[in-house]
Amino acid sequence: MRRTTIPFGPQHPVLPEPLVLDLILEDEKVIDAIPTIGYIHRGLEMMVERVEYTEMGFVVERICGICSFMHGMGYCVSLESIMNVEVPERAGWLRLIWAEISRIQSHLLWLGLGADAFGFENLFMHCWRMREQILDIFEKTTGGRIIHSVNRIGGVKRDISDSELAAILVQLQELGEAFKTTARVFGTDPSIAHRLGGVGVLSMEDARAVDAVGPMARASGIATDTRLIGANFYDRIELEPVTETAGDCLARVVVRLREIDQSIDIVRQAIEKMPKGEGLPLENKPRGNPNGEVFTRLEQPRGEVLYYVKANGTKNLERFRARTPTFANIPAMIKLVKGCDLADVPNIILTIDPCISCTER
Amino acid sequence: MPNPLKLPMIPRALRNLVSKPATRRYPFEIRPRFAGARGTIEFDVETCNYCMLCARRCPAAAITVSREERTWAIEQLTCIACGVCVDVCSKHSLSMSVNSRAVHLRSEVGPQGQRPGHEEWHKPAPAATDIPAVAGVPAPAASQGA
Ligand code: SF4
Numbered sequence: 001m002r003r004t005t006i007p008f009g010p011q012h013p014v015l016p017e018p019l020v021l022d023l024i025l026e027d028e029k030v031i032d033a034i035p036t037i038g039y040i041h042r043g044l045e046m047m048v049e050r051v052e053y054t055e056m057g058f059v060v061e062r063i064c065g066i067c068s069f070m071h072g073m074g075y076c077v078s079l080e081s082i083m084n085v086e087v088p089e090r091a092g093w094l095r096l097i098w099a100e101i102s103r104i105q106s107h108l109l110w111l112g113l114g115a116d117a118f119g120f121e122n123l124f125m126h127c128w129r130m131r132e133q134i135l136d137i138f139e140k141t142t143g144g145r146i147i148h149s150v151n152r153i154g155g156v157k158r159d160i161s162d163s164e165l166a167a168i169l170v171q172l173q174e175l176g177e178a179f180k181t182t183a184r185v186f187g188t189d190p191s192i193a194h195r196l197g198g199v200g201v202l203s204m205e206d207a208r209a210v211d212a213v214g215p216m217a218r219a220s221g222i223a224t225d226t227r228l229i230g231a232n233f234y235d236r237i238e239l240e241p242v243t244e245t246a247g248d249c250l251a252r253v254v255v256r257l258r259e260i261d262q263s264i265d266i267v268r269q270a271i272e273k274m275p276k277g278e279g280l281p282l283e284n285k286p287r288g289n290p291n292g293e294v295f296t297r298l299e300q301p302r303g304e305v306l307y308y309v310k311a312n313g314t315k316n317l318e319r320f321r322a323r324t325p326t327f328a329n330i331p332a333m334i335k336l337v338k339g340c341d342l343a344d345v346p347n348i349i350l351t352i353d354p355c356i357s358c359t360e361r
Numbered sequence: 362m363p364n365p366l367k368l369p370m371i372p373r374a375l376r377n378l379v380s381k382p383a384t385r386r387y388p389f390e391i392r393p394r395f396a397g398a399r400g401t402i403e404f405d406v407e408t409c410n411y412c413m414l415c416a417r418r419c420p421a422a423a424i425t426v427s428r429e430e431r432t433w434a435i436e437q438l439t440c441i442a443c444g445v446c447v448d449v450c451s452k453h454s455l456s457m458s459v460n461s462r463a464v465h466l467r468s469e470v471g472p473q474g475q476r477p478g479h480e481e482w483h484k485p486a487p488a489a490t491d492i493p494a495v496a497g498v499p500a501p502a503a504s505q506g507a
């Protein structure tokens with residue numbers, strides 16, 4: 001049969017960011033997909049040569065507008081382990097709380113985008129309305145909605161008072177209750193089940209073979225979660241990875257729905273367990289310049305992120321590199337797209353939760 | 362055709378038809394910024410001693426300081442509101458206000474495409490007798506004022 005090549009992206013209604021897939025079709029079936037990235041490469045990793053290590057965290061935060069908190073945190077954690085700085089306990093817990101709140105924010109954003117991609121605009125608005133409340137929490141506590149700039153090497157810049165933390169928890173729990181109605185729509189609406197159920201199935205073996213990470217792997221039944229390694233105070237949290245077994249687009253939606261509840265619960269546990277009081281130390285300032293190299297792993301909303309930092313004893317790092325979860329999930333995405341119908345391609349691409357800014361930095 | 366009574370979004374949508382909108386009517390109704398929000402950098406020309414630390418540490422290279430001409434300038438649109446300059450200034454000349462940055466018109470873009478948002482301060486040098494001697498820095502020449 002004659003083959004047709006259709007370019008998908010860089011401008012496409014379902015794509016929030018530029019990604020190109022050359023889809024090779026036979027009739028309506030996708031035979032092959034060739035991805036191209038590089039449209040929004042900004043050279044942020046290269047900026048270590050100009051920006052001193054103390055300020056590089058603010059650049060790293062700008063890798064991505066959705067998981068910016070965790071990028072900043074990952075950078076600071078890496079530098080702390082090179083320089084042997086211990087983070088004060090309250091600062092570590094605050095980081096964990098902010099990280100989980102940003103996971104909720106990211107999943108709500110994605111659920112909205114996903115709903116928009118399968119044509120459910122009303123649901124999109126509902127998800128984003130809730131996300132707005134989370135952004136308000138961020139603006140109140142960190143000073144910025146998207147870019148928080150609270151992480152410093154050795155701790156955090158701002159404290160959240162105990163009464164404010166209690167209020168945030170109440171707000172999150174109310175939001176979680178209100179979200180149940182929206183989550184029910186995702187779970188029970190027949191049009192959603194029809195559009196996503198059984199589409200883009202990634203079996204557990206395939207997910208292992210292509211090294212899927214994050215919700216993508218968990219939706220295929222692999223109980224992987226970098227938070228389980230216990231760094232950054234996660235060892236004191238009771239945490240069970242959210243898994244689904246179906247491996248289809250609907251399962252990936254459901255994993256993220258359930259992770260929102262899980263994150264609210266983690267915030268609750270953290271607020272209970274963290275040391276209370278005013279004026280506790282928040283920052284142990286590092287001394288001297290870093291020297292050495294380190295790998296750091298964190299669980300971002302999209303999956304495992306890996307940072308490599310190499311320092312050579314000067315004010316500027318020698319190398320900084322981030323391997324982001326979307327990059328790790330692209331092989332899985334290509335695997336799913338092969339053999340599916342053209343009409344299902346947008347949903348499959350969106351359910352990996354692509355973040356191209358992260359991927360290209 | 363699915364039964365519309367089983368579509369869980371229908372009651373929600375009907376309720377939304379009669380409820381208050383979730384959005385604000387923006388230019389008429391503005392939510393005040395939260396206390397502690399990071400907005401614009403404000404500068405106090407009286408206390409600054411032109412040590413240039415803020416300019417050196419600014420990750421966005423938004424600040425330019427000239428010790429000889431005693432000018433301090435910031436590109437407000439380049440600033441990323443990280444707050445480092447506020448932290449490092451030992452003279453407390455800088456502060457972060459909650460006000461968001463000014464909106465500029467296209468007509469304010471300079472002839473060579475210079476971005477608007479440039480703010481500059483100039484402090485005339487005090488009489489030569491009050492300048493403490495700083496090793497390695499030539500005493501600034503008396504200037505004509507701002
Ligand atoms: S750090 Fe403070 S005193 Fe020094 S140049 Fe900047 S504003 Fe002036």
Ligand code: SF4
Nearest residue numbers: 419440441443444446
């Ligand atoms: S807030 Fe940050 S980016 Fe803005 S002028 Fe100060 S140091 Fe530079």
